[in-house]
Amino acid sequence: MICPDANDLQDLMRELHQQGSAWVPCGLGSRLDWGPPLQDCLPVSCGGLRGIVEHKPGDFTISVRAGTPLLEVQEALAPHRQWLAVDQPWGSQRLGSGSVGGLVARGLAGGYRQRYLGIRDQLIGLSLLRADGIAAKAGGRVVKNVAGYDLMRLFCGSWGSLGLITELSLRTLPLAPMRRGLLVQGSLSELGALSQWLLGSSLSPERVDWWSAPLAAAAGLEAAPLLLIALASISSESLAQQQAAIAAQTPLPLRQLKADALEQLLAHARGDGPIASGSEVIPEPAWLLRLGFSPDQVPQALAAPELAGLAIELAAGSGLGLAWTLTASPAELAPERVRRLRQHCQRLGGWLTVLRQPPGSAVAAWEDAPSRPLIERVKHQFDPQRQLAPGRLPGVASP
Ligand SMILES: Cc1cc2nc3c(=O)[nH]c(=O)nc-3n(C[C@H](O)[C@H](O)[C@H](O)COP(=O)(O)OP(=O)(O)OC[C@H]3O[C@@H](n4cnc5c(N)ncnc54)[C@H](O)[C@@H]3O)c2cc1C
Numbered sequence: 001m002i003c004p005d006a007n008d009l010q011d012l013m014r015e016l017h018q019q020g021s022a023w024v025p026c027g028l029g030s031r032l033d034w035g036p037p038l039q040d041c042l043p044v045s046c047g048g049l050r051g052i053v054e055h056k057p058g059d060f061t062i063s064v065r066a067g068t069p070l071l072e073v074q075e076a077l078a079p080h081r082q083w084l085a086v087d088q089p090w091g092s093q094r095l096g097s098g099s100v101g102g103l104v105a106r107g108l109a110g111g112y113r114q115r116y117l118g119i120r121d122q123l124i125g126l127s128l129l130r131a132d133g134i135a136a137k138a139g140g141r142v143v144k145n146v147a148g149y150d151l152m153r154l155f156c157g158s159w160g161s162l163g164l165i166t167e168l169s170l171r172t173l174p175l176a177p178m179r180r181g182l183l184v185q186g187s188l189s190e191l192g193a194l195s196q197w198l199l200g201s202s203l204s205p206e207r208v209d210w211w212s213a214p215l216a217a218a219a220g221l222e223a224a225p226l227l228l229i230a231l232a233s234i235s236s237e238s239l240a241q242q243q244a245a246i247a248a249q250t251p252l253p254l255r256q257l258k259a260d261a262l263e264q265l266l267a268h269a270r271g272d273g274p275i276a277s278g279s280e281v282i283p284e285p286a287w288l289l290r291l292g293f294s295p296d297q298v299p300q301a302l303a304a305p306e307l308a309g310l311a312i313e314l315a316a317g318s319g320l321g322l323a324w325t326l327t328a329s330p331a332e333l334a335p336e337r338v339r340r341l342r343q344h345c346q347r348l349g350g351w352l353t354v355l356r357q358p359p360g361s362a363v364a365a366w367e368d369a370p371s372r373p374l375i376e377r378v379k380h381q382f383d384p385q386r387q388l389a390p391g392r393l394p395g396v397a398s399p
Contacts, residue, residue, distance in 0.1 A: 001029050001043040006065070012044070013164070014133035016387065024389045025164035027067060027102030030095040034288070034355040035159065036365035036398040039391040046101050049166055052076055054141065061124065063141050063169040066101025073100060082172040085109075085116035090322055093272040094284070101165045107157025111207035111269075114317045115232075116173060120156040125169035128155065131383040141169045154378070160389040162382040176232030179206075180239050181262030182246060183255040185216065185226045192299030194250045195227055195316040199295075203242050206230040209269065210298060210321070212312035218326055219268040225302065227316070228269070230262060269313040271324060285311075285324040287333045288356035289341070294349030295319040301348045306341035309333075319350065330358030338363050369395030 004012050016023050022041035026032050029045055046067035053063040057080045064073055070088070077083050087110030089098055104126070109119045116122070125139030128151075138151035155165060184194060195208055207230045217223035229246065233239050247254050257265065271285065291314075293301040298319055302312065307323065309332065314321030325332040335357070342352040342363075354365045369375065375395045379386070391398050 001026065001032075001045050003045040003047040006048045009044075009048070009164075009166070010129060010133050010135065012133075013129055013131070016042070017132045017385070020385055020387065022387050022390045024392075025101075025105070025160040027099030027105070028069065028096060030098045031089070031091075031102070031106075031355075035353065036392045038389060041390050044164070046099060046164070046166070049101075053167060055080070055172075056141075057082060057172075060172045060174075061141060061169060062172050063125070063167060064100050065167055066104075066165045067099045068101075069097050070100055070103055071097040077172055078175070080172075081175045083175050084170055085112050085122065085173045086119055087112055087266070088270055088272075090270050090288070091272065092270055093267070100168055100170075104156055104165060104168060105158055105160055111209045111230075111313075111315045114208055114315060115204055115206045118156075120153050122171045123152045123156065123168060124171060125167075126152045126155055126165060127167040128163045128165050130163045131385065131387050135166075136163075139169065157394060159392055159394050161379060161393045162388065176206075177234055178236050178239050179230065179232045179259040179262065180243070181257030181259075181265065182229040182231065182243060183221070183226060183257060183265070184229070184250065184252050185222055185224045186250075186252040188225055188299040188303055190250070190252055191225055191227045194246070194252070195298075196296075197249050198229065198246065199317050201245070203231075203245060205242075206232045208316040210302060210312070210314040210316055211269065212302065212307065212310060212323075214309055214326060215268065215311035215313060218311060219265060228265060271311070284328055285326065285356065286328050286330045286358045287323075287325045287338065287354075289323045289338065290353040290355055291321060291323055291341075291345050292350040292352075293319040293345060297348040297350075301344070301350070304341070304344045306337050306344055322355075324356075330361070335361040335363050342367075364397055366394070366397065368397045372396055 024038055024041050024043050026043045026045050028047055049065040049067040051065050055062045074083055104119055125141055127137050129135055198208055209228045211226045213223045213225055216226050231239050231242050310323045311326050312323045345352045354363050357363055379393055
């Protein structure tokens with residue numbers, strides 16, 4: 001991987017374009033290997049594009065260079081009692097939080113999406129360099145923006161296939177003064193009824209996440225499915241009222257968690273927590289899968305035998321989440337079972353993406369999306385020489 005100085009980046013890209021060389025834009029390289037394998041190409045890091053360009057606390061906006069670590073942005077916002085309303089990415093303890101550019105390029109925000117929407121909804125402006133080295137901009141640094149082609153959303157989830165993001169402007173949010181977690185364990189159908197009511201209620205939880213029994217057990221809890229509900233408010237009275245409303249809907253006991261304990265549990269959901277039996281960190285999993293189901297199908301989906309034994313964290317409102325093996329042993333999950341799991345997801349209105357798999361297994365990371373022809377036309381417009389991220393175009397099965 002090369003990490004050019006910010007001032008040299010554009011010249012480098014023009015040069016690579018003239019040579020017709022293959023390369024891939026990357027952030028800090030922390031999760032570059034997730035997903036379809038890249039063909040031979042030069043990783044060009046944005047590590048030289050670092051720092052906060054402008055934070056306007058009164059306007060609740062921030063502009064950052066693409067290579068700035070997410071953690072650094074959150075630390076800069078915290079003294080202003082603000083934050084970017086996204087989770088820490090999976091594996092942050094081992095891999096780091098990654099860059100904000102990488103976060104947008106993957107287009108994922110985690111369970112906080114329930115209340116704060118996804119990263120694409122928080123993005124208000126973006127600067128980029130095209131494959132030929134020409135600079136372009138979309139949106140701006142203010143929340144109200146001019147109309148035009150929505151390049152920002154196109155780049156959310158582009159996986160480095162359309163261009164290199166150099167700077168981003170995002171909305172910030174006030175940190176809620178009061179936060180509380182609620183933990184409920186029971187059968188899938190009991191939890192399904194509660195989650196359905198909660199999502200349709202007038203309460204606005206920050207997150208409502210499903211956990212599989214193995215993930216609960218790895219966090220030292222009873223080995224049963226659970227719902228993790230996070231509430232946030234400006235007053236403790238409001239939190240108590242919300243909790244009482246939830247308790248009235250279920251015969252299952254609610255366990256209340258203070259903000260610190262909630263954070264600790266969220267670390268488990270990111271594959272970061274210490275395992276129950278000691279202080280050892282969970283090993284790098286052999287398999288890491290991203291999956292999605294139609295939200296109303298989640299309880300039924302989680303009952304599938306193909307998911308048995310896996311740690312699963314899934315946002316109830318979106319039906320999107322991660323599943324991973326709790327050990328590094330490839331034997332824990334056979335490739336054939338992953339293929340069956342993909343079919344199971346598809347039957348329930350969803351999909352499956354393989355982010356990590358053991359060496360030697362070759363399950364397609366993703367399959368063709370119905371809009372493949374359109375995706376390929378967009379790719380051609382941005383990168384006619386097909387230099388960027390060869391072998392990896394979201395929605396197009398790898399060759
Ligand atoms: C809650 C949450 C859940 C997440 N879940 C997933 C998940 O399930 N799967 C997943 O793949 N990611 C997921 N992410 C995103 C992932 O964490 C980020 O990709 C990572 O943090 C970025 O790390 P990095 O800067 O080291 O980027 P890298 O590891 O270097 O690159 C990551 C990807 O982004 C592209 N990229 C990076 N920087 C740029 C740039 N400046 N311009 C254009 N493209 C760029 C790369 O080509 C590559 O495809 C999640 C993030 C959050 C917050």
